[in-house]
Amino acid sequence: MRYFVFFSVFISSLCGAACLFSSTAFANTNERPIVVSAAYWKEFTNRDNTGVYFELLDEVFDGYTIHYQTSTYPRALNQFKQHKADVMVGVYQHDLPDAVYATWILDTDLPIHIFYRPDSPPSDNLDEIFVGKQVAWRKGYGFDSLFPNIESAYPLDTIEAGFELVLNRRLDYMLDYDINYLEAYHGRIHHKAIREGDKLYLAFKNTPRGKALAAHFDATMPLLRDSGKLEEIYGSHYARSGLAEFAVLTPSGID
Template sequence: MKLVIGLLTIAISLPASAATVTIRADDWFPMNGDPNGDKQGYMIDMATAIFTAAGHTVDYKVMPWERAINSVREGKFDCVVGAYPEDAPDFIFPSLNWGMDGTGYYVNNASTWTFTGFDSLLTQKVGVISGYAYGEEFDALIKSRPDVFKDVSGTDALEKNFKKLVNNRIDVVVESVSVANAKLKELGFNEALKSAGTNAEKAPIYIACSPAKPTSKMYIELIEKGTETLRASGQLKDILNKYGLQDWQ
């Protein structure tokens, strides 16, 4: 009850008629997953808790990441989830992140290759996802070496990459550690594939809203205040527990 009252107070302080907040992204579980599943992803659960308590409804669907970014940028939809600032620097981001993400490098179980830095990737065929931001230095490397980095797209892009890896069509897959672990379990590939290393640093990930829509600033303010309320009330902990996760702060 305290959570609902707190979030409704936020909504009252930002007058607006009830709206449908449209969220788009590719499948990036546990951040966001199947819109029709029992577990849509913790970021979708957070967004739903915040926006519904403020009198709005949430319309969440998956699409290829590049298309999601472009569609939200054009104002066709309101927000994306699972975004780095590098993904869409022109978007409106909240001051509070919705997670910390580390990058892992995955290989066949029989492989002896290990990740020792970006240069070590240049001897491999590496699977990446079209439109993803991997960091300024890595993005430049991907662009400069199409002979090494092979991109795929679609709502099932990670699944495609892992299947290519299992079938020896590529040597390495680059992916978020938490997302990769969930996908490997889903596909039953835990024994076939393994981690060959991770980046030393983690990066913040966010929900971010369209630069083309006048409602975005209001939604971001709701998100910022709502995130604080979810954390203070204990509801954020409950949401994360559903996915076997802990608060990143």
């Protein structure tokens, strides 16, 4: 159990009346623990409640009890949709269109890679790369919205199943991330990046409590960046994350 810290006193001294309002609204959310749902991503959302994103949430919501639920991406999405979580970690905004999103991003996703057999390399032309091809990715990953020209897609339970299906010629390609390239398949499966990573967000429930949590996230992130804490938390991932140069634009386009 972590102890409550009065964010409003600290934030108001740095941010003024606007930040004081969001922090006061957030204080009213301390009626129960913050339940966070996430898929397991090595280094970012570990099953022992460690990792970059969980460390960030511990820092942002310091003083509040947080319950982490780490599972598969589809299960984490369902937990959020079924109102069993206040926050969903690491989503594209189109994954949960009815959720509330903070203005600040969580991260910039890794580039998407295509995995293939060495004797069957994909075309370099993205308009033709998937024509007549059987493609797969793990369940819940919304790659079909990023590659609308995919003609035939197959959902995978595990990445190991995808590698095996490609090797056995039951699939032409698998889409995933370089970080998940298993050593057992090095040399037998090749890969290359075909799309740069998109912005990743925290999704909050579309309720007064969810809106207060999102507002508090927005109020706290610039303080963590200015103090150097964000760079400390993200470590080697900070340069890629896009957080160093992230700017909140007003309607007039002025930071």
